[in-house]
Amino acid sequence: MIEVNNLHKYFGELEVLRGINASISKGEVVCVIGPSGSGKSTFLRCLNLLEEPTKGEVFLDGVSIAEHKKDIDKLRQKTGMVFQQFNLFPNMTVIENIMLAPRKVLKKSAEDARQRAEELLTRVGLSEKADQYPNRLSGGQKQRVAIARALAMDPEIMLFDEPTSALDPEMVGEVLEVMKQLAREGMTMVVVTHEMAFAREVSNRVLYMDEGIIYEEGTPEQIFLNPQKARTREFLSKVL
Amino acid sequence: MNMIYEIVNKFSDSIYLNLIKDNRYTNLVTGFITSVEITVLAACIGIFLGLFLAIFRLRDKGPLASFANGYITIIRGTPTVVQLLIIYFVILSKSGLPTVIIASIAFGLNSGAYVAEIIRAGINAVDRGQMEAGRSLGLSYAQTMTHIVVPQAIKNVLPALGNEFIVLLKETSIAGYIGMKDLNKGATSIAGITYNYMVPLMCVAYIYLIMTTSMAAGLNRLERSLKKSD
Numbered sequence: 001m002i003e004v005n006n007l008h009k010y011f012g013e014l015e016v017l018r019g020i021n022a023s024i025s026k027g028e029v030v031c032v033i034g035p036s037g038s039g040k041s042t043f044l045r046c047l048n049l050l051e052e053p054t055k056g057e058v059f060l061d062g063v064s065i066a067e068h069k070k071d072i073d074k075l076r077q078k079t080g081m082v083f084q085q086f087n088l089f090p091n092m093t094v095i096e097n098i099m100l101a102p103r104k105v106l107k108k109s110a111e112d113a114r115q116r117a118e119e120l121l122t123r124v125g126l127s128e129k130a131d132q133y134p135n136r137l138s139g140g141q142k143q144r145v146a147i148a149r150a151l152a153m154d155p156e157i158m159l160f161d162e163p164t165s166a167l168d169p170e171m172v173g174e175v176l177e178v179m180k181q182l183a184r185e186g187m188t189m190v191v192v193t194h195e196m197a198f199a200r201e202v203s204n205r206v207l208y209m210d211e212g213i214i215y216e217e218g219t220p221e222q223i224f225l226n227p228q229k230a231r232t233r234e235f236l237s238k239v240l
Numbered sequence: 241m242n243m244i245y246e247i248v249n250k251f252s253d254s255i256y257l258n259l260i261k262d263n264r265y266t267n268l269v270t271g272f273i274t275s276v277e278i279t280v281l282a283a284c285i286g287i288f289l290g291l292f293l294a295i296f297r298l299r300d301k302g303p304l305a306s307f308a309n310g311y312i313t314i315i316r317g318t319p320t321v322v323q324l325l326i327i328y329f330v331i332l333s334k335s336g337l338p339t340v341i342i343a344s345i346a347f348g349l350n351s352g353a354y355v356a357e358i359i360r361a362g363i364n365a366v367d368r369g370q371m372e373a374g375r376s377l378g379l380s381y382a383q384t385m386t387h388i389v390v391p392q393a394i395k396n397v398l399p400a401l402g403n404e405f406i407v408l409l410k411e412t413s414i415a416g417y418i419g420m421k422d423l424n425k426g427a428t429s430i431a432g433i434t435y436n437y438m439v440p441l442m443c444v445a446y447i448y449l450i451m452t453t454s455m456a457a458g459l460n461r462l463e464r465s466l467k468k469s470d
Contacts, residue, residue, distance in 0.1 A: 050372055077378035087373035091391045100387060101377035146373075153377055 285348025290355025
């Protein structure tokens with residue numbers, strides 16, 4: 001579903017990604033782990049062109065996204081994204097946050113969009129918050145709304161950029177629970193995370209990134225129980 | 241005692257002469273209406289123009305950005321009265337438009353430059369994540385701007401925008417230069433007949449003051465009611 005070939009990204013002089021090759025198939029849950037500054041988020045943001053790759057290609061369903069920059073809005077409909085800082089729209093209520101893109105992009109009627117939004121809110125356990133403004137919500141609730149908002153576009157793949165890093169510890173669980181549920185339902189997911197327990201339990205594959213490349217990859221068992229490379233072992237010894 | 245009586249008497253005579261005799265107060269009433277018309281029209285033009293100029297400027301390269309930069313430099317670097325005269329006597333001299341429309345256009349074009357800078361600051365203050373979130377959902381740049389970024393930006397800069405329109409109202413007092421009978425001109429017309437400047441000008445100053453303070457008060461209320469929503 002996603003193919004990444006020799007992806008490079010420079011920020012000015014700084015080479016953040018130095019040639020990433022990866023492929024993600026339908027239904028897979030892939031966790032991306034690694035030290036800060038290793039390019040995990042940049043890699044994820046290149047997948048929906050929030051960052052423009054300097055070199056290399058990203059294929060989404062066989063379509064090169066760099067060559068179809070004009071249709072990028074269409075391609076982005078296939079990829080839902082959840083951010084570390086939630087990025088809910090503070091000028092809209094929870095349900096308006098969820099309904100906006102389906103109405104404006106998919107041209108759904110208000111009733112259809114509302115019905116779907118209510119379903120999604122129920123799914124993330126927040127149906128009673130529909131008419132609240134985001135600043136009345138806790139961090140965990142905000143992130144669950146953000147997940148519902150992304151799901152409202154019926155994406156084929158969900159990208160999570162450190163979804164629990166900005167949360168108070170007691171709220172991490174409720175967000176991970178929603179994500180686990182999604183994974184069980186067969187959603188294709190790419191998750192940049194520091195939650196090693198989650199990566200171990202939920203993912204089919206773990207990518208360990210370091211120095212701007214995918215340094216080591218494998219099943220959670222391979223990576224967590226039997227890492228092959230020194231830097232992987234060093235990183236894991238710090239975080240586990 | 242006599243002196244006080246004399247002062248009061250002189251004052252009431254002067255009020256009568258400048259405002260009541262021959263219905264001279266109507267100069268101020270029609271002037272007031274004209275000033276309000278120009279201000280409201282110019283403010284609408286200013287917001288519309290300012291919004292586009294701000295968005296042009298945010299894209300840091302390209303002809304639109306250069307245009308916006310040049311425009312703002314010229315408008316901010318020349319006196320409003322000169323701009324007004326150029327637009328009336330040069331650019332739109334053969335347009336056949338009513339003077340009130342030309343005046344509104346001139347003040348609107350002027351205000352747009354200032355509004356642009358205010359809105360640009362407001363847009364810059366909106367978290368980048370808002371644009372990213374909008375785009376990640378498949379909304380276009382324009383849709384994200386319209387529904388997400390600009391509403392937040394306007395709300396942030398409402399006090400500054402309100403100030404700009406108070407300044408605009410006061411600036412319209414130079415409309416007399418192109419023959420508009422605005423509020424200020426109303427006062428000088430009366431004084432031209434009565435040879436008395438104090439009463440008409442004091443009246444005009446007082447009317448402007450009432451208008452600006454009520455604009456400020458209205459703005460405060462608007463801000464408070466917007467704050468409630470979040």
